[in-house]
Amino acid sequence: MDYVMIKDIRPGLKNINVVFIVLEVGHPTVTKENREVRTCKVADSTACINVSIWDEPGQLLVPGDIVRLTKGYASIWRNCLTLYSGKTGDIQKIGEFCMVFNEQLNMSEPNPALAVQINQTSGTPNNNCVIGNNNGNNNNGGQVGRHSAEFHFPLSVVVCHLVLKFVFASLCRTIWECCRSKQRVVLNWGNYVKKVAPTGISSGLDVGLSNWGLELIPVSLYTMTKSTAIIFILGFALLFRLEEKSWTLCIIVVMISGGLFLFTYKATEFNFLGFILVLTASFTSGLRWTLAQLVMQKSKLGLENPVDMVYHVQTWMIVAILPLAIGFEGMALASNCKFFRYQDVAVVIITLLKILMGAVLAFCMEVAEFMVVTHTSSLTLSVAGIFKEVCTLVLAVETGDQMNLINVVGLFFCLGGIIFHVLHKATIASRRSNMDELDEDSFNSEGDPKQLDNSSDLRVPLLAESSVIFRPGNINSTDESDEDSSNVLFNILQRRDNPR
Numbered sequence: 001m002d003y004v005m006i007k008d009i010r011p012g013l014k015n016i017n018v019v020f021i022v023l024e025v026g027h028p029t030v031t032k033e034n035r036e037v038r039t040c041k042v043a044d045s046t047a048c049i050n051v052s053i054w055d056e057p058g059q060l061l062v063p064g065d066i067v068r069l070t071k072g073y074a075s076i077w078r079n080c081l082t083l084y085s086g087k088t089g090d091i092q093k094i095g096e097f098c099m100v101f102n103e104q105l106n107m108s109e110p111n112p113a114l115a116v117q118i119n120q121t122s123g124t125p126n127n128n129c130v131i132g133n134n135n136g137n138n139n140n141g142g143q144v145g146r147h148s149a150e151f152h153f154p155l156s157v158v159v160c161h162l163v164l165k166f167v168f169a170s171l172c173r174t175i176w177e178c179c180r181s182k183q184r185v186v187l188n189w190g191n192y193v194k195k196v197a198p199t200g201i202s203s204g205l206d207v208g209l210s211n212w213g214l215e216l217i218p219v220s221l222y223t224m225t226k227s228t229a230i231i232f233i234l235g236f237a238l239l240f241r242l243e244e245k246s247w248t249l250c251i252i253v254v255m256i257s258g259g260l261f262l263f264t265y266k267a268t269e270f271n272f273l274g275f276i277l278v279l280t281a282s283f284t285s286g287l288r289w290t291l292a293q294l295v296m297q298k299s300k301l302g303l304e305n306p307v308d309m310v311y312h313v314q315t316w317m318i319v320a321i322l323p324l325a326i327g328f329e330g331m332a333l334a335s336n337c338k339f340f341r342y343q344d345v346a347v348v349i350i351t352l353l354k355i356l357m358g359a360v361l362a363f364c365m366e367v368a369e370f371m372v373v374t375h376t377s378s379l380t381l382s383v384a385g386i387f388k389e390v391c392t393l394v395l396a397v398e399t400g401d402q403m404n405l406i407n408v409v410g411l412f413f414c415l416g417g418i419i420f421h422v423l424h425k426a427t428i429a430s431r432r433s434n435m436d437e438l439d440e441d442s443f444n445s446e447g448d449p450k451q452l453d454n455s456s457d458l459r460v461p462l463l464a465e466s467s468v469i470f471r472p473g474n475i476n477s478t479d480e481s482d483e484d485s486s487n488v489l490f491n492i493l494q495r496r497d498n499p500r
Contacts, residue, residue: 003017003019004016004017005018006018006020006044006049007044009049009074009083010074011074011075011076012073012075013073013074014073015071015072015073016071016072016073016074017068017069017070017071017072018068018069018072018083019066019067019094020042020043020044020051020066020067020069021042021043021064021066022041022042022043022061022062022064022065022066022067023040023041023042023043023044023063024040024041024063025038025040025058025061025062025063026038026039026040026041027215027216027271028058028059028271029271030272035055036054036055036058036059037052037053037054037055037058038052038053038054038058038059039051039052039053040053040058040061042083048080048081049081049082049083050077050080050081050082050083051067051082051083051084051091052077052082052083053085053091054085057091057092057093065093066093066094066095067092067093067094068091069083069085069089069091070089070090070091070092071085071090072084072089072091073089153325153329153332154208154212154215155208155211155212155321155324155329156325156329156333157211157355157358158204158207158208158325159318159322159325160359161358161359161362162204162314162317162318162321163314164355164356164359164360164363165310165314165359165362165363165366166310166311166314166315166318168310168359168360168363169307169308169310169311169314172307173307173308173311176307184308185301185302185303185305185308187301187303187312191301192312195295195299195301196295196301196303196312196316197316198287198291199288199291199292199295199313200312200313200314200315200316200317200319200320201316201317201319201320202284202285202287202288202291202320203284203288203292203313203316203317203320204316204317204318204320204321205280205281205284205320205321206281206284206285206288207281207317207321208320208324208325209277209278209280209284210226210277210278210285212277213225213274213275213276213278213281214274214278215274216271216274216277217271217274217275217278221271221275221278222274222278223260223389224260224261224265225275225278225279225282226281226282226285226389227256227257227260227261227386228257228279228282229281229282229285229286229382229385230253230256230286230379230382230383230386231253231257231286232282232283232285232287233285233286233290233378233379233382234249234250234253234286234379235286236286236287236290236291237290237293237377237378237379239290240290240294242294242297242298242377242378243377248420248424249379249424251417251420252417252420252421252424254417255413255414255417255420256383256386256413256414256417256418256421258410258413259409259410259411259412259413259414259415259416259417260389260390260410260414261410262407262409262413263390263407263410263411263413265406265407265410289373289378289381289382292309292313292370292373292378293373293377295309296309296370296373296374297373297374304374306366306367306368306369306370306374307367309370310363310366310367369381372384376425379421380421383418386414386418390414390415390418394411
């Protein structure tokens with residue numbers, strides 16, 4: 001059997017027999033035929049050669065494995081030279097290497113010189129070459145912090161962020177106490193467990209499952225699935241009586257969620273596990289923000305300040321995420337070369353600095369979110385978040401993403417629902433302000449002494465007038481009230497006998 005060297009592989013070669021070392025293993029993708037395919041990177045000098053592995057063999061490979069491909073062929077996929085086994089080919093694991101080659105997943109990086117080389121050699125573009133912005137595995141090209149990131153432990157990163165946010169909130173509270181010479185609110189254990197724990201646990205699951213799911217599915221599918229959060233928020237808000245039942249709210253929610261679904265609708269690769277994770281995160285997100293609104297608006301715990309709320313919920317968020325992080329990522333994190341098996345201190349420092357920057361952004365964002373919930377509602381926060389998603393996707397279109405007629409219709413539906421919600425909230429606020437003014441005017445008219453003087457022109461009997469005068473001074477003791485009544489009657493009789 002004749003073997004080909006990795007460096008000699010060119011697009012269009014067939015019946016390739018080659019032995020290579022796996023540098024990286026990509027995330028699985030489930031096709032419409034319910035088959036699982038993984039894209040792995042080959043350890044070569046260019047780091048731009050991939051191999052597509054289907055079904056069970058791909059599940060068994062890890063970075064560093066020695067693999068033999070027989071009767072395969074080479075082609076261009078997403079601007080990268082990719083090896084395939086074909087119908088008659090075979091892929092076998094023949095050995096294990098002693099070390100992990102690369103912990104950085106960079107399959108989304110194509111080889112720019114490859115297309116130029118093909119055009120120079122053949123004179124015509126290759127039919128199998130797909131050139132575009134989305135060059136990554138699972139159609140995740142162009143995403144910041146996704147498969148091009150260096151640290152693929154989303155739950156562990158979330159735990160680090162939660163710990164740092166707790167530290168930031170503690171520092172803010174301490175500085176405030178030093179400047180004001182007053183102590184911030186600290187809950188007792190009873191309220192801390194009964195009132196804050198549900199909010200913290202649901203918040204932790206929301207953040208953790210969202211980041212975990214985002215590692216497995218494209219951003220378009222993530223946005224489509226996450227758009228269901230507004231439906232769950234409305235359901236919990238009606239359940240907890242935070243919102244009044246009305247067809248207007250239902251129409252707004254249907255317009256926004258349906259419009260966002262149509263706006264992000266396109267042919268996308270589906271991952272069932274990632275979809276379930278993000279859908280569960282949407283459910284916990286609805287529970288999270290409605291419970292937060294209950295705690296900050298309806299209860300008398302004194303957690304109206306967003307910093308106090310962040311301080312009290314972080315520990316419960318850590319309790320919810322830490323077991324998942326240890327169970328799913330503990331061993332991999334312990335054997336990772338950036339932490340427990342680190343070889344370069346600079347790499348560890350850079351990774352920690354990136355986590356720190358993310359924690360600062362997360363802290364500022366969470367404070368802003370709790371402030372919105374305090375002064376408005378969880379439904380308004382969800383609408384604002386969807387407006388952010390729309391802006392992000394519109395910018396993605398400006399940078400090169402394609403947009404069809406269905407996406408345009410969805411965009412108008414989504415923006416119309418957001419505008420409708422703003423008008424609905426403004427109408428409710430105007431009605432409440434008018435009612436408050438009427439109540440205040442009626443209270444002032446009842447308590448105005450001039451009004452009382454004018455009412456004396458009415459010919460009210462003297463006994464009734466006296467009873468009105470003495471009613472505010474009513475005393476609980478029966479003896480004193482009887483004495484006052486006798487004095488009133490005596491004064492009335494004396495006035496009648498001695499007219500002026």
